[in-house]
Amino acid sequence: MPYLLIVSLTITRILVIVKMTINTGVMPSLPPGTTTVAVAVDLVMLTVRDGVFSVLLITRGLPPYRGRWALPGGFVVDGEDLLAAAVRELQEETGVATPGGHLEQLGTYGSPRRDPRGRVISVAYLALLPETPVPAAGSDAMDARWTPVDKVLADRSLLAFDHHQIVAEGVERARSKLEYSPLAAAFCPPAFTIAELRRVYETVWGTPLDARNFHRKVTNTEGFVEPTGDTTTRDGGRPAQLYKRGPTNLLHPAMLRPDV
Amino acid sequence: MPYLLIVSLTITRILVIVKMTINTGVMPSLPPGTTTVAVAVDLVMLTVRDGVFSVLLITRGLPPYRGRWALPGGFVVDGEDLLAAAVRELQEETGVATPGGHLEQLGTYGSPRRDPRGRVISVAYLALLPETPVPAAGSDAMDARWTPVDKVLADRSLLAFDHHQIVAEGVERARSKLEYSPLAAAFCPPAFTIAELRRVYETVWGTPLDARNFHRKVTNTEGFVEPTGDTTTRDGGRPAQLYKRGPTNLLHPAMLRPDV
DNA sequence: GGAATAGTGTCTCTAAGACATTATTCT
DNA sequence: AGAATAATGTCTTAGAGACACTATTCC
Numbered sequence: 001m002p003y004l005l006i007v008s009l010t011i012t013r014i015l016v017i018v019k020m021t022i023n024t025g026v027m028p029s030l031p032p033g034t035t036t037v038a039v040a041v042d043l044v045m046l047t048v049r050d051g052v053f054s055v056l057l058i059t060r061g062l063p064p065y066r067g068r069w070a071l072p073g074g075f076v077v078d079g080e081d082l083l084a085a086a087v088r089e090l091q092e093e094t095g096v097a098t099p100g101g102h103l104e105q106l107g108t109y110g111s112p113r114r115d116p117r118g119r120v121i122s123v124a125y126l127a128l129l130p131e132t133p134v135p136a137a138g139s140d141a142m143d144a145r146w147t148p149v150d151k152v153l154a155d156r157s158l159l160a161f162d163h164h165q166i167v168a169e170g171v172e173r174a175r176s177k178l179e180y181s182p183l184a185a186a187f188c189p190p191a192f193t194i195a196e197l198r199r200v201y202e203t204v205w206g207t208p209l210d211a212r213n214f215h216r217k218v219t220n221t222e223g224f225v226e227p228t229g230d231t232t233t234r235d236g237g238r239p240a241q242l243y244k245r246g247p248t249n250l251l252h253p254a255m256l257r258p259d260v
Numbered sequence: 261m262p263y264l265l266i267v268s269l270t271i272t273r274i275l276v277i278v279k280m281t282i283n284t285g286v287m288p289s290l291p292p293g294t295t296t297v298a299v300a301v302d303l304v305m306l307t308v309r310d311g312v313f314s315v316l317l318i319t320r321g322l323p324p325y326r327g328r329w330a331l332p333g334g335f336v337v338d339g340e341d342l343l344a345a346a347v348r349e350l351q352e353e354t355g356v357a358t359p360g361g362h363l364e365q366l367g368t369y370g371s372p373r374r375d376p377r378g379r380v381i382s383v384a385y386l387a388l389l390p391e392t393p394v395p396a397a398g399s400d401a402m403d404a405r406w407t408p409v410d411k412v413l414a415d416r417s418l419l420a421f422d423h424h425q426i427v428a429e430g431v432e433r434a435r436s437k438l439e440y441s442p443l444a445a446a447f448c449p450p451a452f453t454i455a456e457l458r459r460v461y462e463t464v465w466g467t468p469l470d471a472r473n474f475h476r477k478v479t480n481t482e483g484f485v486e487p488t489g490d491t492t493t494r495d496g497g498r499p500a501q502l503y504k505r506g507p508t509n510l511l512h513p514a515m516l517r518p519d520v
Numbered sequence: 521g522g523a524a525t526a527g528t529g530t531c532t533c534t535a536a537g538a539c540a541t542t543a544t545t546c547t
Numbered sequence: 548a549g550a551a552t553a554a555t556g557t558c559t560t561a562g563a564g565a566c567a568c569t570a571t572t573c574c
Binding site for chain 1 (some may be wrong): 294
């Protein structure tokens with residue numbers, strides 16, 4: 001983490017405030033009449049469960065769209081960082097503190113009429129998670145359930161608000177990330193076999209892959225995976241080497257999707 | 261554009277409001293006490309000018325950071341869509357309506373203390389533009405100037421707010437996009453030669469490329485460029501074919517950066 | 521003719537894809 | 548032994564990179 005940078009920026013900002021206060025006799029403030037809006041953070045949590053690519057949905061317990069499926073999320077509270085809000089929502093839904101998964105910002109959705117209650121912009125985060133125990137229902141959620149991605153994408157009016165579009169963009173981002181980054185491992189437990197990693201690719205992309213070529217590509221791509229030294233027979237047959245994620249953030253060469 | 265989708269979602273939302281109003285006797289509204297924040301849109305406008313990869317900066321005419329370099333941007337006004345606000349800022353700075361360039365959302369920056377005036381979150385947009393006449397100074401900008409990207413990246417305290425980080429992420433996004441998308445053409449005039457396209461790659465990546473191999477790769481990649489039928493001698497020597505952007509949004513095969 | 525730039529061809533090597541074969545466990 | 552899965556090897560072909568060569572303009 002760029003800790004020194006954060007410290008120096010913070011000091012810079014404090015100095016700016018002090019200087020302005022001295023110069024003008026008042027604290028700097030936003031121009032009067034500046035429009036303000038509520039900010040929500042919504043999560044696209046993806047996982048591979050029982051061989052199915054799934055997204056976590058809740059049924060809304062409050063209006064608007066009461067009883068409809070939606071993405072888990074909530075409003076950013078006073079003084080809270082956006083990423084911190086996403087982590088908080090993630091923990092509320094899964095009960096786990098980023099359990100070896102991956103969390104990144106997906107995009108911001110701010111169409112003026114996307115929420116009937118008023119102007120709300122939503123910062124969406126994408127989470128890639130290993131298989132997780134069935135989630136607990138949150139405070140404002142009547143129910144929380146892992147739902148097949150294909151089912152969600154097939155019905156444009158299944159989800160509340162513009163959440164269908166958010167899910168679609170999150171799924172496409174995830175599919176694309178598997179090509180150029182080692183993030184498929186984020187869907188796996190800390191130690192995994194090459195076959196388990198391959199099934200992640202096959203499930204997320206919806207395409208069968210050649211097990212022999214896949215094995216060669218993964219083990220020949222520098223920094224993708226590292227052997228732990230252990231083996232397992234949990235898949236039956238000959239014992240398989242266990243691997244953990246390697247140090248690389250970018251795959252060279254990439255794992256390209258067939259055809260497309 | 262998914263026009264029908266927009267229409268159907270709009271109708272859905274109106275029905276939700278009407279239904280809720282009938283059911284409860286009041287318009288749906290946000291929970292009392294919900295924190296609201298100001299929303300700014302900032303632009304990372306990139307271009308290749310005189311062989312230099314450059315970003316448009318303004319000097320701030322108002323506090324905070326008065327006189328400091330910053331990204332062009334401004335607050336989202338009442339009822340305005342985020343993308344519309346970005347287009348408006350782009351036009352205010354260049355005087356042109358998305359002139360063959362490219363505009364996409366880059367990310368949202370919402371650290372609680374990033375603006376000394378109060379809670380402001382900034383939605384950053386990335387614009388890739390062809391060589392543009394020197395910009396006019398905007399209303400709240402004392403000056404606007406194309407600045408070499410390398411110079412901006414080298415000095416972490418050159419820019420106001422967290423704009424250094426935003427520029428860094430925008431530049432990296434642009435460099436990466438050249439690999440997998442035909443967006444290098446967004447830096448070129450409507451009709452361009454292969455050599456001009458190559459100079460874009462060389463300038464943005466900061467790496468010399470082999471002209472012969474580059475020519476073969478670009479012309480062999482399906483849908484990347486299409487000949488217009490015209491030729492030009494504006495670069496001297498043998499006349500060069502002119503090309504325009506092709507229909508593809510994803511390059512197959514990709515134009516990978518050397519080494520990395 | 522000479523300089524400058526455009527465009528094609530050739531060679532080598534890496535990596536992808538198709539598919540055979542061997543290895544090691546469990547029942 | 549037979550089933551099941553893991554891991555390695557072989558062959559063909561596409562594409563990247565290095566570099567020689569030809570083509571067409573202007574001076």
